[in-house]
Amino acid sequence: MKSCGETVSVARGRKSGDDALLESLGYKQEFKREFTPLELFGVVFSILGVVPSIASVLVYALPNGGPVSMIWGWAVCTVFLFMMALAMAELGSAAPTSGGLYYWTFKFSSPRWRYLLCWIVGYANTIGNIGAVASVAWGCAVQIMAAASIGSNMTFAPTTGQTYGCFCAVAFVMAIVCSSATKVIARLQTPYTILNVLVILGIVIALPAATPSEFVNDAEFAFGNFTNLTAWPPGFAFVLSFLAPLWTIGAFDCCVHISEEASNANVAVPWAIILANMIAAVLGWGVMIAIVFCMGTDVESIVSSPIGQPLAAIFFNSFGQRGTLAIWAIIVTLQFLMGTSLLTVASRQSFAFARDGALPFSRILYRINPYTLTPVNSVWFTTFAALALGLLAFAGSAAIGAVFTLCVTANYLAFSIPITARFAFHNDFKPGPFTLGRWGLPVAAVAVSWMCFCMVIFQFPTNPNPAVAEMNYTVVVLGGVMALCLTYYYFPRYGGVHWFKGPVSNIELDINGKQEETISRSSGESEDPQEKVQ
Template structure:
């Protein structure tokens, strides 16, 4: 096969010249037929229904992040890391970095819009000599990242819902439902089963569910910020405290404490590239998905600030919040601000519902990422996982595989009270690695293929690439660290263990099978389509 730098157009329904015309001179048509033709030119048979518009893709991307819910379940990390400064400025800093990641991925996705996402992109952009191993590394990282982030969302939902119920107390400081480990695990199982059932059985309704989630989020956030600021039963801080107060409580040195506290923002924004897995269910993926990725990060940044700033204004005693056994301070913050259990529970209800919607969206992304990697032989017993259920129009087997792995990893909770830290940490690490792979090979290759898409950012794109790669180098060791020290057997961060475990599985499978039999995605004579159109 020739190098990717020797790309050329193919005589297929998806071949376009630089003026946006097909090779036969007909104008480009924005419809599923053209998108399917492009997919065929990239080497795949269309198997999924293209039922999502640009807005619906953006809505799904927004739901995957689920800003108010994601920030709520991980609120403990910036509280330990440094308090107000970590919460506000940490969020803004990470959001700007993730915007660079999103822009970098958007450029590449405009050229390679397939459900394989960053895995396929890494293969196509890499030099021929290294493309198999790069794609293998990226593919496993992407699949593991999707699965562990979904696990973190569903497990975090279980813990959050229990904390919401416990705003009702049977005695001061004692909630009405002090769940044991096995009860928490059973709630996690129920949420996981529900998310998989909805994703599998209601595929055609999922775009509408994502749309509903947008309005639900807006209404919920407005209710929260208005009520906590107006009532503020526990008092209000001044602006100086909100924007300048920095009190590390993690036990780490000051600078590192701030960095470890960034897990809240990193976890919430880690879903940035997950929506790429939906490329084969979008009518015009080379345009719609890049727009959705970047637009959603901007929207999420604003939504996060709108949600966080009012919460920080009414923060009660931080040491007491950090010491909560549940690890979920937001319900306690709400109760302090509202002054009664019923009112705070009603304000938390929109976040609990959004948690379930986020879980459904993540489950959908998991099934597509597993399916896409399996159809290229990257997973053991791929023939089972690459099948699309014709009745449901979803890769049901791949979805079930993801669910089983999530449940198995969830058992870690019986050995560590901070298991959520491991789930969220390894999810951020592996997704960050997977995003870095195509960005790195594109950058090192001189960004030649970006010019063949319709989303080339030029010099700005180079800057975004550098920022994205620098963040990736920092994130891997950073989120392997425990959120606070000293560490006990119950509070140790199992993220490195889970991460290394998956690395070993991927390595062994490569040497047992992949080294001789894995060839990577189909390349159609190594062709890369020039699908650039005028305008965006």
């Protein structure tokens, strides 16, 4: 296996445009470019999931406004999500590298702040991706437990330990799949995308057709009923419901992290970000409308159903036991595949961060398996970190809910800094094929303002004056991780402030001008000569 401590020199012949662009950013080509533009779109769309994602987070929308929050909350968020997609797409087109966010932060920030900001963004993105993997795997485990409950005629009620055990099994199988070759993972995306669209269309068509008349709602209820089951004022409850669409449509950086495995990356990456997120937003809104018209008027009974999953309870009322189990099996499969795509992306991000020596044990994490040519060690690092986050389940349902808000909040922190740095500091930003031109600044301003607003909102608990078990642990987990990362950065003598140089080139030129590739530098090896990416 190739590690940070080894040095390999390879004479280069003719390079593809993608390889040449990557080398201009300071990195050699280490992955096989197996992802076509369609498959890159499939990765983003598969991570968004739509139906399985809605199944995982519907519990956050229903008690915070019911139908109004489900339909109009989704619509409001879509406008701002589009601004975020545009801002991220422009950066992804300019510099498509697996490092993504922290690379952009370093490149666009001032020399005084670039090292610290790059460090913060890298760790925020890492914990955000780990939280995303944990939340998807937990959602899949809860969905499996809901299927068991439906199959037992509601006689089975899973314990926290049983659900956590299922969560571990799901995460392990996901890791095994993600340890396979890039070509295998890439080829899974097209059938998954097709299956995802078919499920969406099936629900939009079949749900209204199968729902008994007593559960069919009229337009007045669907578009105008506001049911607040929390102790928050209606306006604030409506805002808290935003977690559902923002968690569902939040994978703006995912295809950036696998851009080194994609062909025509500087064109494919921005369009994959924009098209996948906007198509998911429209289709998701259609699914939400179909659900609202077919769920009946008793919102509280859906939330408190013994099935443990609001969407499963709605399906049970419409399709009956067998029909629900049939469609639920497909949703569980989609949720699992969503997790494999997300784990693939998260492992590439941690691999890229380790490539620059920033993570503990970077020498181990920055390795490519010689058989699969994938970062297997990074896959398992992300998996075990997600399993550790899953232990929050034993502190209560509110605590495990923090993994959902954590992935949104941490990634929004990581998203907002490079977008801000692009305009706040003097830099030589060179746009790629996709550019917003003069609209770049206003779009970025709206996107960053929205993310800052959401980062504050998602620190609040589900109800005011919560007990310990009902607290929102997002601020504890994210704050704790960021405190540790800053301690690691400023630690006397051994901290990153003494040796971290940001994204470090692994390409050098010999005295004859011939290009050589060098894999070098693990964390702390600051004495090795390196070419800083400016």
